[in-house]
Amino acid sequence: MSHRVIASTAALAAVVVVLLLAQAPVVGQAPSPTAKAPTAGKVWTPPRTPGGEPDLQGIWGNGTLTPFERPKGLGTKEFYTDQEFAELARRVRQGDVGEEGNLGAAAGQTLRYDLSLYGFDLTKARFASNKRTSLIVGPDGVVPPMLPEAIKRNADRAAKNKGHEFDGYENRPLQERCILMGQERLPMIPPVNDNNLLQITQAPGSVAMLHETNHHTRVIPTDGRPHISQNIRQWQGDSVGRWEGNTLVVDTTNFTALTANFRGSSEKLHLVERFTRVSDDTIIYQFTVEDPTTWAKPWTAEIPMTKSEGPIYEWACHEGNTMISTILRGARVAEEDAAHKTAK
Amino acid sequence: MRNWFSDSISARAAVIVVLSLAATSVLGQAPAYRAPRTADGKPDVNGIWQALNSANWDVQGHAAAIGPAPLLGAVFAKPPGLGVVEGEEIPYLPAAAAKKKENQANWVMRDPEVKCYLPGVPRATYLPYPFQIVQSQKVITIAYEYAGAVRVINMEAPTKAPAESWMGWSNGHWEGDTLVVDVTSQNENTWFDRAGNFHSDALHVVERYTPRSAETLNYEAIIEDPKVFSRPWKIGMPLYRRVEKNARLLEFRCVEFAEEVLYGHLRKKPGN
Numbered sequence A: 001m002s003h004r005v006i007a008s009t010a011a012l013a014a015v016v017v018v019l020l021l022a023q024a025p026v027v028g029q030a031p032s033p034t035a036k037a038p039t040a041g042k043v044w045t046p047p048r049t050p051g052g053e054p055d056l057q058g059i060w061g062n063g064t065l066t067p068f069e070r071p072k073g074l075g076t077k078e079f080y081t082d083q084e085f086a087e088l089a090r091r092v093r094q095g096d097v098g099e100e101g102n103l104g105a106a107a108g109q110t111l112r113y114d115l116s117l118y119g120f121d122l123t124k125a126r127f128a129s130n131k132r133t134s135l136i137v138g139p140d141g142v143v144p145p146m147l148p149e150a151i152k153r154n155a156d157r158a159a160k161n162k163g164h165e166f167d168g169y170e171n172r173p174l175q176e177r178c179i180l181m182g183q184e185r186l187p188m189i190p191p192v193n194d195n196n197l198l199q200i201t202q203a204p205g206s207v208a209m210l211h212e213t214n215h216h217t218r219v220i221p222t223d224g225r226p227h228i229s230q231n232i233r234q235w236q237g238d239s240v241g242r243w244e245g246n247t248l249v250v251d252t253t254n255f256t257a258l259t260a261n262f263r264g265s266s267e268k269l270h271l272v273e274r275f276t277r278v279s280d281d282t283i284i285y286q287f288t289v290e291d292p293t294t295w296a297k298p299w300t301a302e303i304p305m306t307k308s309e310g311p312i313y314e315w316a317c318h319e320g321n322t323m324i325s326t327i328l329r330g331a332r333v334a335e336e337d338a339a340h341k342t343a344k
Numbered sequence B: 001m002r003n004w005f006s007d008s009i010s011a012r013a014a015v016i017v018v019l020s021l022a023a024t025s026v027l028g029q030a031p032a033y034r035a036p037r038t039a040d041g042k043p044d045v046n047g048i049w050q051a052l053n054s055a056n057w058d059v060q061g062h063a064a065a066i067g068p069a070p071l072l073g074a075v076f077a078k079p080p081g082l083g084v085v086e087g088e089e090i091p092y093l094p095a096a097a098a099k100k101k102e103n104q105a106n107w108v109m110r111d112p113e114v115k116c117y118l119p120g121v122p123r124a125t126y127l128p129y130p131f132q133i134v135q136s137q138k139v140i141t142i143a144y145e146y147a148g149a150v151r152v153i154n155m156e157a158p159t160k161a162p163a164e165s166w167m168g169w170s171n172g173h174w175e176g177d178t179l180v181v182d183v184t185s186q187n188e189n190t191w192f193d194r195a196g197n198f199h200s201d202a203l204h205v206v207e208r209y210t211p212r213s214a215e216t217l218n219y220e221a222i223i224e225d226p227k228v229f230s231r232p233w234k235i236g237m238p239l240y241r242r243v244e245k246n247a248r249l250l251e252f253r254c255v256e257f258a259e260e261v262l263y264g265h266l267r268k269k270p271g272n
Helices: A002-028 A082-093 A097-111 A148-161 A323-343 B002-027 B070-076 B094-105 B255-266
Strands: A058-061 A197-203 A206-211 A217-221 A238-244 A247-253 A270-279 A282-290 A299-307 B047-051 B131-135 B139-144 B150-154 B169-175 B178-184 B204-213 B216-224 B233-241
Touching: A197 B131, A197 B139, A206 B131, A206 B139, A217 A238, A217 B139, A323 B255
Parallel strands: B150 B169
Antiparallel strands: A058 A197, A058 A299, A197 A206, A206 A217, A238 A247, A247 A270, A270 A282, A282 A299, B047 B131, B047 B233, B131 B139, B139 B150, B169 B178, B178 B204, B204 B216, B216 B233
């Protein structure tokens, strides 16, 4: 099971790359005058829980075709016009020839998977409803350059493992080991159309967020209690929340130094997430990350989450993990073969 | 055949009802306590809870014993416990009783807890880790510190499990002050404790969470599995609120603690 899941994640990651590459020229072809930021200026009153808080509950998907960083050709353009956006959507629905061709080649040759088995359906994939050209907001639309110390830190970590990738389980990536998988990590970065569900449950004083991926569940206190001791470091940090108007603001610190956390950041990573329900079927998820040991300035991304039907199936990755033992056994067999050849 | 089948089901249902009534008298000794209500008028079971017993070592009564790591002395010795099984005996069918003994003899090799596998229900409740109930109207989410296990209990019209799973499929409803949760479709890979008590994929658990004071709940679970037991049986225990000012679930992502057991023998040998 986990084998398939991991394989499917890797396969989809490759597809995403293909789609994003295919997308840049499409985007460039759709000029239009009437740009509009759809989340601005609209007053909508969210439903309330019996306790009187904005109701964010339900199952939400964040899958999107919109790239994390802005395609180069778009310069400082942050939003598509309605017309441009409609054109993009139309092409995707029809399975734009160029994109479909790329996908077909990827599925048939590079990936060797029948993507329909994993629920991948290009016609159901969507660009982000906020009409942003990239998930990262602002005129730059890209991740700020990494500071030299961060480049060195990450290079050192990679160098330490180089040549030892198959020595033992501890040398394998966290994702393969089912310890920390892509779509359960914080902040939440969307894939195109699977492994992307989040179920929110609210009670007075706490909000539970269950990630489809690896059944990761955050129970976020919203009753004002402080962060845990800075001496306690966790893979997913420590989250505390508060309500600001209609927005749930979640502050996360206490990340670990054992992994590169988010995009090469250190244990100094400070994450602030904002969940705002802007319509019956949309939550705008916005996050800002800062880490003075990694980037010169904080940066922000915004991702719409769309109401989705349940249920969320159980994701038992570790329980079915045959990948680690297969990889290590393969390496040991290869070493024995090599030893035999040398002996002869 | 059909008649026999439905007869047997209603017979079992009847046993469950009887057990439930009996349970009320045994565990409901505290004078009728009325739980505070949530904004929508339901008994409030929100909070971080934890069992305070050694049922995870053995749901049946047991004396203290030497632990699995004798070199660690008293630190990992098996603590004694009064047991949480009503009537003390677990009604195993003969073949299942033999398998339980075999499981017990091979505990460390076989116990899914050693491997950090999802614990199933009811074991999740009395593992020595806290869990948190996040109570809403349509669903109640229970997050467990151990292995980051989680269940989402459906509180609307009961639904059928779409697939078998480690944590099963939970439909809940309120009976007075009691949250009743019906759990089906658990796979056969979880256990009840470190003593080798087990079940099959026919396991059916009915849990009852009843507030008994501001800081305690009564927990009961009726366990039915016609492939393993000759009749339904029941466990019961209090659950205690974690009242620390800054209480919360921390990470116990135990995969990394189980990898040496699972994959250590595949490590590169020195010199290769």
